[in-house]
Amino acid sequence: MQIKILAFGIAKDIFGSANINVELRNNAKAEELKDLLEEKYPKLKQLASYMLAINNEYAQNDSPISITDEVAVIPPVSGG
Amino acid sequence: MDTQIEISSEPLKTQACIDWVMSPQCGGIDIFIGTVRNATNGKNVVKLEFEAYEPMAIKEMEKIAEQAFKKWQVQKILVHHRTGILEIGDIPVIIAVASAHRDAAFDACRYIINTLKQTVPIWKKEIFEDGEVWVAAHP
Structure with a gap:
């Protein structure tokens, strides 16, 4: 399945775009997506940390991703 | 219990925020202005540039x-960003x-700004004369 990934902050700079499309197996876990993204964009590994969000909630490594989900890369936040 | 949470690209209005939280049952207002x-x-x-993942940021601020x-x-409780x-x-x-x-207002206000800085998906870019950097991105 093809998933659109939203990117914010420094993740947007790393991807060179506010969103990218990634090919992922059905019901892949968040951890697999992280591995895949880090392989394609090694600079992600240099960040202090980053999370994935699925449908506006922080994801755990074992959270499943389905084709209708809104997925986002959340680099370290710095609001306020 | 009443909450107003907003993210806006327009200048924030301090007096309007104070007016909104005013209520006859309350003996005090605590306000943090960044x-x-x-x-x-x-x-x-x-200068600084702020970017938000708005729907998720609103949701996280509601949780706080x-x-x-x-x-x-x-x-x-009012939170405007x-x-x-x-x-x-x-x-x-x-x-x-x-x-x-007053104690409850002071404590809650401090908790809200501290937690916002840790969990709400909003990002700050510092722009210098000779470059720019996303705050907290790198160790």
């Missing part, structure tokens, strides 16, 4: 307000809390 500082680690900052209502006896380019002295964030007694 302002853009002209330097970080001794380096001059020209809910937690604050559970922890303290407060009546009203700005996005876009901000100049020195501009206001990126306003937190206002009203409660019957």
Whole structure:
């Protein structure tokens, strides 16, 4: 399945775009997506940390991703 | 218990925030106003840029307000956050809390701004004369 990934902050700079499309197996876990993204964009590994969000909630490594989900890369936040 | 949470690209209005939390049951209002500082680690900052993942940021701020209502006896909570380019002295964030007694308002206000900085998906870019950096991105 093809998933659109939203990117914010420094993740947007790393991807060179506010969103990218990634090919992922059905019901892949968040951890697999992280591995895949880090392989394609090694600079992600240099960040202090980053999370994935699925449908506006922080994801755990074992959270499943389905084709209708809104997925986002959340680099370290710095609001306020 | 009443909450007002907003993300806006327009300048934040301090007086309107105070007016909104005012209520006859409350003996006090605690307000935190973040302002853009002209330097970080001794380096001059020209301006800041704030970006938000808006639907998730609103959701996370709602969670923080809910937690604050559970922890303290407060009546009203307001959280407004700005996005876009901000100049020195501009206001990126306003937190206002009203409660019957002051201790709850002080404690809740501090909790809300501290937690917002840890969990709400909003990002700040510092723009210097000779470059720019996303705050906290790298160790």
